[in-house]
Amino acid sequence: FANEAGLDAGGLSREFFWQCSIEEFDAETGYLEILNGTYQLKAATETDEAAKQRRNARLTFLGRIVGKAFLEGHHMSARPSIVMLKHMCCEPIALDDLQLIDYELWKSLSQLPEMAPDIIKSLDITFMPEVEEETKRESCELTDANVDDFLTHRLKERIFSVCRDGLLAFLNGVYSIVPPEVLLFLSGRELELALCGIPKLCVDEWRNATVYTGVFAELGDSHPVVERFWRCVQKMSQEDRAKLLQWATGTASVPARGFGYLQGRDGSIRQFTLTSVELSHAVYPRAHTCFNRIDLPLYRTEEELAYSLEFVLANAEAHSTFSLD
Secondary structure: OOOOOOOOOOHHHHHHHHHHHHHHOOHHHOOEEEEOOEEEEOOOOOOOHHHHHHHHHHHHHHHHHHHHHHHHOOOOOOOEOHHHHHHHOOOOEEHHHHHHOOHHHHHHHHHHHHOOHHHHHHOOOEEOOOOOOOOOOOOEEOOHHHHHHHHHHHHHHHHOHHHHHHHHHHHHHHHOOOOHHHHOOOOHHHHHHHHHOOOOOOHHHHHHOOEEEOOHHHHHHHOHHHHHHHHHHHHOOHHHHHHHHHHHHOOOOOOOOOHHHOEOOOOOEOOOEEEEEOOOOOOOOEEEHHHOEEEEEOOOOHHHHHHHHHHHHHOHHHOOOOEEO
């Protein structure tokens, strides 16, 4: 916009924030990476002090752009990851949030609480637990009694410690524009919709790009349960459709090329999938965000299916079983 004449009645500002978010969220800078279609801070690799200062200055500016966009009600083209969003509004980070950042680590950690004590002891893992400042830190062996402490330690290390300076620089930028107490009223999911808007989701396009497995595979979208599912989605408001997509894939956004180009955790194309499960195995639908998949019980009526979708979407924020404050 340099040296370009124009009268801003809102359109220029919208374009500015849209274009600015494209530039500043560019993964080519080396400060961010694209995971499952959203942007997450990369682990810091700079050893030179000048390089660290450039990184932090860039991330502080990015934070100011995000804060200014939120304050003025403008939408961004790039979507921060749910972890970055939760950091911004001080929402506890859940263990399940890790699967969109580091699936293999999440998969390993999520198995620990279910392991027998002798199996845990046989892993021969030691770690440095969190202690009071005046207490001397000492490593301890992982046992079934301190599994939660170990999960807290590893989650904090992977989500916060590896990008601590960059994250603090980004948050300082955000909070220099928007006081943190303002963002406390929002959840990470609500903040995403505020920053990036509610997308206009075409149900027909969504349906045509969907893959069907299990007993749905043979008839596809002609299967009675699948037909009930899409009728329920068709009746939803755009906001509820966005929440459904967000619950199933981890983000409410659709790639520019459409539903057929949804990405998996590794950046490869992974289309939205409906998989059948027996009602005896699951009462409610289950989402697998790393695989863009919903396990859909074989409901007998559209009313049962609609109620179950409403229930899981209303309680999506409470489904995590382990969190980090």
